[in-house]
Structures are given as structure tokens and as C-alpha cells.
Amino acid sequence: MPRRNYHACVRRTYLIHMLLRSMLDAPDDIDAEALTAQLIQDLQILNKITNTRYLRARNRLPKAGNLHLAFTYAQNPSDYIRFTNMLRISPHVFHVLLSLIEDHQVFFNNSNVPQTPIEIQLAVTLFRMGRFGNAASLEDIARNCGISEGSVEKFTNRCFDAIEALHDTFVRLLTTEEKLQEKQWMVHHLGFDGLWKEGWIMYDGTIVVLYSKPGLNGDAYYTRKGNYGLNAQVCLCSVRMVIILISL
Amino acid sequence: MTGSAHDAAAFEHTVAVKYPDWFFEGEEFAWGDSAYPVNERTVSIHKKPASLLPENALFDKTASRIRVRSEHCMGALKGRFQSLRGLRINTMSNQDHIAACRWITIAVILHNLVIDVEGAQSGEHFMNGHTRDDELNDRGQPDEAIRIMGNSKRERLITEIVAIKGL
Numbered sequence: 489m490p491r492r493n494y495h496a497c498v499r500r501t502y503l504i505h506m507l508l509r510s511m512l513d514a515p516d517d518i519d520a521e522a523l524t525a526q527l528i529q530d531l532q533i534l535n536k537i538t539n540t541r542y543l544r545a546r547n548r549l550p551k552a553g554n555l556h557l558a559f560t561y562a563q564n565p566s567d568y569i570r571f572t573n574m575l576r577i578s579p580h581v582f583h584v585l586l587s588l589i590e591d592h593q594v595f596f597n598n599s600n601v602p603q604t605p606i607e608i609q610l611a612v613t614l615f616r617m618g619r620f621g622n623a624a625s626l627e628d629i630a631r632n633c634g635i636s637e638g639s640v641e642k643f644t645n646r647c648f649d650a651i652e653a654l655h656d657t658f659v660r661l662l663t664t665e666e667k668l669q670e671k672q673w674m675v676h677h678l679g680f681d682g683l684w685k686e687g688w689i690m691y692d693g694t695i696v697v698l699y700s701k702p703g704l705n706g707d708a709y710y711t712r713k714g715n716y717g718l719n720a721q722v723c724l725c726s727v728r729m730v731i732i733l734i735s736l
Numbered sequence: 737m738t739g740s741a742h743d744a745a746a747f748e749h750t751v752a753v754k755y756p757d758w759f760f761e762g763e764e765f766a767w768g769d770s771a772y773p774v775n776e777r778t779v780s781i782h783k784k785p786a787s788l789l790p791e792n793a794l795f796d797k798t799a800s801r802i803r804v805r806s807e808h809c810m811g812a813l814k815g816r817f818q819s820l821r822g823l824r825i826n827t828m829s830n831q832d833h834i835a836a837c838r839w840i841t842i843a844v845i846l847h848n849l850v851i852d853v854e855g856a857q858s859g860e861h862f863m864n865g866h867t868r869d870d871e872l873n874d875r876g877q878p879d880e881a882i883r884i885m886g887n888s889k890r891e892r893l894i895t896e897i898v899a900i901k902g903l
Contacts, residue, residue, distance in 0.1 A: 572861065576816050577846070581853050585846070617843060620822040651842050658848040659841075661759070678798070680900050683893055687779060689766035691752070692806040693743035694871070696820050696840055702827030708738040709827070717739035718823075719746045720840055722810075723766065726802050729809040729856045731844050733759075735750040736737065736837040 494544065499537050506530055553634020555611055575611055576618035585651075586610055592650035604635075604643070612640060613647035620699075661732055662725065673727035688726050696720055743771040752777070765889060767803055779890050790903050795894045798901075807868055812859025815866035816850075817843040 492500075515522075537543070561567035562579040572578050577585070589595075590606050597603065612633050622628060630637045662670065667688070674685040695717040702709050702716060709716040723733035737746040752759045752766065756777050760766075768780040781787070781796045781803070814820045820843055825836045850858055 569861075576862070577850055578854065578858070581850050581858075584853050585849060588849075617817045617819045617839075617846075620818045620820075620824075624819055624822070624824050648838060648842050651845055652838065654849070655841065655845055658845050658852065667761075674802075677802075682896050682900070683763060684798075684896060686763045687765050687767050687802070687893075689764070690803060690806045691747065691750075691766050691768040691772060691778065692810065693746060693771070694810050694814075695739055696836075697822055698739075698827065698836070699822040699824050700826070702832075704828055704830075704832075705738075706827075708740050711739035715739075718836060718840065719737040719739055719741045719743070721737070721743075721746050721750050722806075722844075723750070723752055724806060724809055726767070726805055727856075728851060729805060729812070729859070730848050730851050731809070731813075733751060734841065734844050735746070736840060 495537065498543055499534060502530075502534060502537065549636070551631075551634040551636075553632060555608065555615070555633045558611055559607070574618075575614040577614060582607075582610070582614075588654060589647065589650035592653060594646045594649045604639070609643040610647050612643045616640065616644055624699075659731060659734065670725055670727055677727065689732070690724050690726055692722050692724070694720050694722060743769075744773060747772060767799060767806075769803060774890055776889050779893060791894050791898050794901060794903065795890075795897055798897055807871060808859070808863065810871055811863040811866045811868070813843060813847050813866075814871070815862030815864065816847065816859065818865060819843075821866065821870070 558571050558574045561571040561574070562582075568579055571582075575582060586607055589610070595603060595606050595609075603609070612629070612635065615633060616624065616629050619629070626637045626640055629640050633640065635643075670688045671685045674688050675681050678684055695711050695713070695715075697711075697715050697717040698709060700716070706716065709718070711717050711719075718736060721735040722731055723735075724731045737749070747753060747768075760777055765777050765779050768778050770780050770783045772778050772780045774780055779799075781799050782789075782792045786792055787796055820840065823836055823839060825832055825839065827833050827836060847859075
């Protein structure tokens with residue numbers, strides 16, 4: 489059953505109240521004037537319920553995130569592994585990534601209210617990318633990070649914009665020197681030189697599973713394994729395992 | 737491509753197939769698993785019964801040692817960014833489909849960035865998060881190949897490995 493919103497619940501409760509009242513409190517003689525007055529009053533109340541925007545007090549949601557722990561872990565080399573488990577990349581890579589994206593214009597606006605610090609936005613994004621199942625739900629991410637659900641979406645979108653701008657720097661064909669290096673590694677790995685070293689590229693197809701059946705053309709996403717997903721064709725270097733092409 | 741696409745069918749739409757001369761130089765070729773077509777630019781391992789021949793078995797064994805690295809790569813990618821194991825995007829419109837593709841692209845960019853900064857071994861920590869069994873569970877056994885043509889490159893590779901290693 490779909491979830492009813494609060495307005496619908498209140499309206500329904502009032503209608504039941506009206507019904508019970510007229511059943512239990514039925515007058516012996518019908519007084520048209522009193523009944524009309526009663527009906528007008530009911531209609532006014534129902535109208536008021538519909539037109540009142542907020543039926544409940546709007547209190548601040550209590551928030552207690554634990555994202556700051558990641559930055560505490562980053563202070564101490566023995567806790568680096570905890571940082572990595574939380575944000576999926578090591579503190580060193582985190583700082584490199586931060587320095588690469590922090591100048592992107594998406595993090596600047598002409599407002600008097602400054603944006604949340606970029607490292608927090610990036611941490612939320614990485615935290616989100618590292619979870620699946622219930623832990624990946626917007627509500628759980630928001631609660632863990634101590635921010636609102638809307639912020640989670642906003643931070644992720646901003647960071648995705650900034651990271652996407654790095655696409656051509658990191659996902660590209662190799663230069664001639666890199667190819668030579670790759671082939672040398674192949675010779676080293678195989679133990680002999682020859683035609684085999686020319687095969688330094690690998691193709692692989694993989695399924696990125698979706699958590700539910702898509703609403704649009706759902707059947708087209710159905711895979712052999714009975715789940716729904718996207719087929720990604722990946723082309724990678726045999727030795728360094730860098731992905732040089734991705735076709736979705 | 738959507739999940740119902742056959743690996744070999746999805747592969748036909750990649751740049752590597754459409755513009756091979758841009759992608760490959762000289763004798764270069766790529767390894768695929770047995771689902772991919774065999775030609776001058778793509779070499780895959782044998783399927784039964786061809787894989788039972790001793791020279792083919794030797795070829796397959798050596799080639800599989802290279803191929804297994806791609807599984808490691810997938811393990812590192814999906815183990816690190818586990819959201820790829822159950823992408824929480826409601827595909828209700830074309831924009832949502834693009835958003836899902838974007839999510840995957842971002843994960844790949846970050847994967848490459850990590851390797852550039854820390855090297856390939858940095859993924860080992862995450863490989864337990866997405867094992868070979870998980871990967872098989874996601875995609876199942878490889879498809880049957882749609883067509884096989886131009887075996888000559890593979891023949892040359894077999895001749896070479898037999899000459900070097902002996903049967």
C-alpha cells in the first residue's frame with residue numbers, strides 16, 4: 489500500500505469522526521438549521537486542513553554525523569586503514585584528488601553563504617560510492633554524515649561534475665612511452681619476447697547491477713543471472729590495470 | 737548498453753571495433769574471453785572441444801594468466817566502489833539512465849587516478865570486497881561467441897608459445 493501523506497491521514501480521521509458523530513449522536517427530531525450549521529462548520533474544517541501547509545511543528549532534525557572521524561584517522565598513520573575503509577581511498581590519494589578538483593567552478597557561487605568545505609563534500613561523495621544496499625540509501629548516508637538528504641544529492645552532483653572534468657586526463661589512450669613500458673612489463677611477465685607482448689590490452693565485459701528493476705524499459709535491463717543491470721565493456725592495460733576505454 | 741545485451745553484441749559498439757586503426761598500432765591486439773569474436777585485433781581463449789588439443793591448452797593456460805588480471809581489476813573497482821554492486825538509481829527516464837552511466841564513469845576515473853598515484857597493488861585491499869564468485873554471480877558464465885573468423889593471429893601465437901615452451 490502506498491504511504492499516505494500527513495494531510496490525507498488527518499482528513500481521513502476527520503471524516504471518520506464526522507461519520508461516528510452522526511451515527512452515535514443522531515438527533516430524534518431533525519433540525520434543518522442546526523444540521524446545516526454543522527455541515528458548514530465541517531466543510532470549513534476540511535478546507536482548512538487542505539489549505540494549511542504545515543500541520544505539524546517543523547523542528548530541526550537532530551543530526552550527529554561521524555564523518556569527522558575520517559579526518560581524525562587521517563592524522564595518524566596507524567589509522568590510515570580506517571580512513572581507507574570509510575572513504576575507499578587512502579588519505580594521500582584523497583589529498584591529491586582534492587587538489588585536482590578544488591578549483592572547479594562548481595564549488596564557487598556568488599552567495600554570501602559559503603558552501604560546505606570541499607573536503608566534506610568530497611568525503612560524502614566517496615562515502616556514498618563505497619556503500620551498497622541499505623547503507624547506500626539517501627537517509628542512511630545523510631544520518632551517517634550528519635547532513636540532510638538534499639545535501640547528499642547536491643554534494644554528490646557537484647563532486648561528480650568536478651571529477652568528470654578530469655575524465656580525459658585519466659581515461660585515455662597510452663602515450664608511446666607508456667606503451668613501450670607496458671610491452672616491457674609483458675615480456676617480463678611472460679618470460680619471453682615475441683608476438684605475445686603485443687597483446688597488452690584486454691577486453692572485458694561486466695554487469696553493473698542495479699538495485700531494482702528500472703521503471704522505464706525494465707525488461708531491457710534483465711540479465712542472464714536474473715538481476716537487472718548495465719553492461720559495461722571495458723578495455724584495460726594488462727599490466728598496470730588502468731582502464732583506457734569504457735563503453736556503456 | 738543494458739544488461740540484456742550479449743557481451744559480444746555490446747562489444748560491437750565499442751570504438752575498438754568501430755575504429756580499430758585509431759586504436760591499434762602495428763601487430764597490437766587485445767585479449768578477450770571466449771565470448772568475443774576472434775580476428776586480427778581480438779584474440780580469445782579456446783572453448784571446448786578445441787581447448788582439449790595440447791597446443792591449444794598450453795596457449796589457453798598462458799593466456800589465462802594474463803586474462804586473470806582483468807578479473808583482478810574488476811575486483812578492485814567493484815570492491816572499492818561497492819555502489820556498483822547495486823546501483824541505487826531509479827531508472828524512470830533517459831536522464832536517469834545517463835546518471836547511472838555517469839556514476840560508472842566517475843568510478844572508473846577514480847580507479848585510474850588511484851593507480852596513477854599509488855600503483856596497481858593498491859587495489860588488493862579491496863579485492864576481498866568483490867571476489868571472483870561475486871563477479872560470476874553478477875554476469876554468469878560467458879556467452880557463446882556469435883562468430884569466429886580470421887584465426888591466423890591466434891595460430892601464430894600458438895606456434896610461438898609451442899616453440900618456446902614445448903608441449
